[in-house]
Amino acid sequence: MAILEVRNLHKSFGKHEVLKGISFSLEKGNVLSIIGSSGSGKTxxxxxxxxxxxxxSGKILVDGDAIFDGESTVKPNAKMRREKQLNFGLVFQQFNLFPQYNVLxxxxxxxxxxAKEREDYKQNKKQILAEIDAKARTLLEKMGLSDKLDFYPCQLSGGQQQRVSIARAMALEPKILFFDEPTSALDPELTGEILKVIRELADEHMTMVIVTHEMTFAKEVSDYIVFMDGGVIAEEGAAKELIEHPKTERLQAFLSKISD
Amino acid sequence: MQDFFQNLSQQFETFFTQFPVVFQSLNVGFLQTLKLFCTTLLGALPLGLVISFGSMSKMKVVNKITRLFVWIVRGSPLMLQLLIIYYFPGLVWHKPIWGGGEDGRFLAATVSFIINYACYFSEIFRGGIQSIPIGQYEAGQVLGLTKTQTFFRVVLLQVIKRIVPPMSNEIITLVKDTSLARIIALQEIIWAGQAFMKGSHGISGAIWPMFFTMVYYLFASGILTVLLGRLEKKLDFFKV
Incomplete structure (x- = not known):
C-alpha cells in the first residue's frame, strides 16, 4: 500500500485555479521529485x-487513512489537524529557523x-527530556553540526541553517519529509552540502517528496519524478527515464530551457 | 562693589532658606508624576495589546471600530482628552464620577493617559506583530505547535525585540507628557514648581524652581534611556 496517495486534488485562490486535479502515489522509502517551472503549482x-x-477538493491519504477529504462535511478541529500534520515534516525554502533559539x-x-502532552510526562520528565536532547544531538551530528549546537541561526551560513532545519523537521520522526526548493535560497557553492544530506537520507530509505529545480540531482536521487505544468501533471515516470527520454513536448521544452 | 557682594550673599541666603521648602514640594510633585507614569504604563501596555488584536481582527466590525477609535485618540490632543474626560461627567451628566480633590483628578488623568497611550502602543504592537514573517508561524504549524505555543514560544520575543526602540521613544515621551495633567490641576511636578511663581509657602515670583523641575525630568528620562538601552542590548543575541 502506498504511504501517500493524492487523489484528484484541486486548489483555487479565488477564481484562479492553481491545482487542476492532481493524483499520484508514493511508496514507503521512495523519493519523489516534483519539477516544473515557476507558477506550475508545485509549491x-x-x-x-x-x-x-x-x-x-480531492483526497489525501496516508497509509490508507484519509487525512484530507474534500467531500467530508466534518470540519477538522485544530487538535485533529495537528495530529495529521505530524505525519509530515517540511523543510522550507527560506529555512524559517527560530532566530531566538540556538541550534540545539x-x-x-x-x-x-x-512531550508535555504525554501522560507519563510528569513522572518521567527528566528521562524524556534527556532522550529528546540525545536524539537532537545525534541528528545534528549526522548533519555535521556537532560543533554548532549553541550557535544562533544568525551566526550560521545558509547551508548550515538549512541543515539545522532538516534536523528540526526530522526530530518529530515524520513518516514523510517534504522539501520545498531546499536549495533555492542558497549560494551555488552551498547547495552541494544540502543535496549531499538529502542523498544520505535517500540512502537510508527516508520517504521524501522534493520540489526542486536541480534536474541532475532529481534524476539521481529520486525514484520517480512528476512534471507539473499549468496546474496539472503533464508527465510522470521513473526518474532516469523521464529526464533522459521526455515524451511530451512540454517537458522537452522545459528541460532544454533548464539546461541552457 | 560692596553692594553687589552684599546683594549676592543675600540672594544666596534666600536661596538656601528657600531650597529645602521648594525641594520638599517638588519631591511631592515628582512623586505624583511618577505615579501617573507608572499607572499609565501598567494600564496601557495590556490595553494596547488588546487594542492591537482588535485592529488586526478579521471581523470587519471589530476591526473598523477599533481603527476609528485609535484614529480619534491619536488624532486629537491629549490635553483636550484630559479636559473632556475630567469635566464631561460633571458638566453634562451632573455626576462627578471622578470624585473630588487630588484623588479624583489623578483618577481622571490616569484614565485619559491609559486610553491615549494604549492607542499609541497598539499601533507599535500591531507593527511588531505584523512584521514577523509568515514563515515563522508556518514553521510552528508544521512542527505541530498550537497557535498559542507558536505565539508565546516563537513569535513574542521577536516582536518584543522589534518594538523596544519605538516603545522606548513612547515611554520617554510619556515621562514628559505627564505634565499635561497640569491642565486639570493635578499636582504633579510642574504644578508644584509653578506654585512658587504664583506664591506658595511664602515664596512668590521665584522662577528657579521651574528650572529645577527640569532636573527631575532629565534624571528620569536619563535612567529610562539607560535601562531601555540595556534591554535592547540584552536582546542583541539574535537577529530578526
Whole structure:
C-alpha cells in the first residue's frame, strides 16, 4: 500500500485555479521529485498536502487513512489537524529557523512541547527530556553540526541553517519529509552540502517528496519524478527515464530551457 | 562693589532658606508624576495589546471600530482628552464620577493617559506583530505547535525585540507628557514648581524652581534611556 496517495486534488485562490486535479502515489522509502517551472503549482501542491493551505477538493491519504477529504462535511478541529500534520515534516525554502533559539533548541523545541502532552510526562520528565536532547544531538551530528549546537541561526551560513532545519523537521520522526526548493535560497557553492544530506537520507530509505529545480540531482536521487505544468501533471515516470527520454513536448521544452 | 557682594550673599541666603521648602514640594510633585507614569504604563501596555488584536481582527466590525477609535485618540490632543474626560461627567451628566480633590483628578488623568497611550502602543504592537514573517508561524504549524505555543514560544520575543526602540521613544515621551495633567490641576511636578511663581509657602515670583523641575525630568528620562538601552542590548543575541 502506498504511504501517500493524492487523489484528484484541486486548489483555487479565488477564481484562479492553481491545482487542476492532481493524483499520484508514493511508496514507503521512495523519493519523489516534483519539477516544473515557476507558477506550475508545485509549491501549492506541497503546501496543500502539508496543511499550510486547504485544498478545495480531492483526497489525501496516508497509509490508507484519509487525512484530507474534500467531500467530508466534518470540519477538522485544530487538535485533529495537528495530529495529521505530524505525519509530515517540511523543510522550507527560506529555512524559517527560530532566530531566538540556538541550534540545539531549534531542534528540541517542538519535541519538548509535544512531550508535555504525554501522560507519563510528569513522572518521567527528566528521562524524556534527556532522550529528546540525545536524539537532537545525534541528528545534528549526522548533519555535521556537532560543533554548532549553541550557535544562533544568525551566526550560521545558509547551508548550515538549512541543515539545522532538516534536523528540526526530522526530530518529530515524520513518516514523510517534504522539501520545498531546499536549495533555492542558497549560494551555488552551498547547495552541494544540502543535496549531499538529502542523498544520505535517500540512502537510508527516508520517504521524501522534493520540489526542486536541480534536474541532475532529481534524476539521481529520486525514484520517480512528476512534471507539473499549468496546474496539472503533464508527465510522470521513473526518474532516469523521464529526464533522459521526455515524451511530451512540454517537458522537452522545459528541460532544454533548464539546461541552457 | 560692596553692594553687589552684599546683594549676592543675600540672594544666596534666600536661596538656601528657600531650597529645602521648594525641594520638599517638588519631591511631592515628582512623586505624583511618577505615579501617573507608572499607572499609565501598567494600564496601557495590556490595553494596547488588546487594542492591537482588535485592529488586526478579521471581523470587519471589530476591526473598523477599533481603527476609528485609535484614529480619534491619536488624532486629537491629549490635553483636550484630559479636559473632556475630567469635566464631561460633571458638566453634562451632573455626576462627578471622578470624585473630588487630588484623588479624583489623578483618577481622571490616569484614565485619559491609559486610553491615549494604549492607542499609541497598539499601533507599535500591531507593527511588531505584523512584521514577523509568515514563515515563522508556518514553521510552528508544521512542527505541530498550537497557535498559542507558536505565539508565546516563537513569535513574542521577536516582536518584543522589534518594538523596544519605538516603545522606548513612547515611554520617554510619556515621562514628559505627564505634565499635561497640569491642565486639570493635578499636582504633579510642574504644578508644584509653578506654585512658587504664583506664591506658595511664602515664596512668590521665584522662577528657579521651574528650572529645577527640569532636573527631575532629565534624571528620569536619563535612567529610562539607560535601562531601555540595556534591554535592547540584552536582546542583541539574535537577529530578526
Amino acid at each position: 501549492t501542491l506541497l503546501r496543500c498536502i502539508t496543511f499550510l493551505e486547504t485544498a478545495t 533548541n531549534n531542534v528540541t523545541l517542538a519535541p519538548r512541547l509535544r
